[in-house]
Amino acid sequence: MIRAVLCGTLALGACGRIAEVGRPPQLTSNAGGPEHFAMAVGPVLPEAADVPVDAASLWTGGPRSLLGDRRAGRRGDILTVVISIDERAEFDNSSARSRSGSEGLSVPDLFGLPQSLEDGLPDGAGLDAAVSLDSSSDFSGDGSIRRKERLTLRVAATVVEVQANGVLRIEGTQEVRVNNEVRVLLVTGFVRPEDVTRQNEITYDKIASARISYGGRGQITDVQQPRYGQQVADILLPF
Known part of the structure; x- marks a missing residue:
């Protein structure tokens, strides 16, 4: 039974891969995702919110004015995440x-007992x-x-939720296809509104619980992975 289920699973996986032969990898649809949902049902962006600061001022305080606050702060807003990772770690450890x-113990003299006991010992044995x-x-x-790790990227993320304490939960995805290879970038985490700069940007080191994924799929990635049979053998074989 187990052998039949395993063979069926491998056959289904192989059929799915065979169907992609000669075709470039398809991009993931962004319809129905959390970003699309947040922007679709979020508050409507103000059309004419450039209200003068006071009656005598020539400047307005709306988000579209020259001095207005354009930082993301509501569900559905977009901000730029700047990822610049250049880290190196080295650890050396040695112990000895x-x-x-x-320990030694001998009983040469004890009231003549050692000499008496030696008479009963085998030849060559003694109590010295x-x-x-x-x-x-x-x-x-x-x-x-x-x-050593080095990664420099910029990606637009969407505010998908505003927590009760005002912290923003963001999520951003990006897919770029070059020939038959798709590069996929994913960023999620929590952001304080005050950490967002006036340029509506935030660096990755100010994102709490940050999850950054950078990878790809396609022909090159497929070649770099072991075959299904080898992966199954590595899991099942004890040696």
Whole structure:
């Protein structure tokens, strides 16, 4: 039964891949997603909100004015997420331990008892060194980790929810297809409105619970992955 289910699963997966032969990977539709839903049912953007600051002022305080606040702050608003990761980590660790011990016990004279006992011992045996113990142990270990990451991207994200405390939950996706390869970028997290700059931008290090995914799908990505059979064998085989 298990063998039949496994064969059926592999066959379905293979059929899905065969159907994509000779065709470029399709982009994911953004209709019906959280970004589209937030902008579709969100508050209507003001058409004529450029109200003068006071009656005698030539400047207005609306979001479309020169001095207006254009930062995202409501459900459905859009802001730019700036991702600039240039990190390097190096860890080196070494440890060594050594221990040795020696214990000895002999009973050469004890009221003549050792001499009397030696008469009953086998040939070559004696009590000159009744007990003797020696022990030693050595341990050494070395480990090192070196990792370097560099990523520079900009992506537009949508405010999909405003929390009760005013914190904004954002989500942004971006897909770019070049020939037969699709590059996919995903950004989600929580943002404080005061961290959004006047340019309506926010850097990735100010996003709480940030989830940044950068990858792709297509022919190049497919070649870099092991075959289904090899992946199943790696999971099932114990050696």
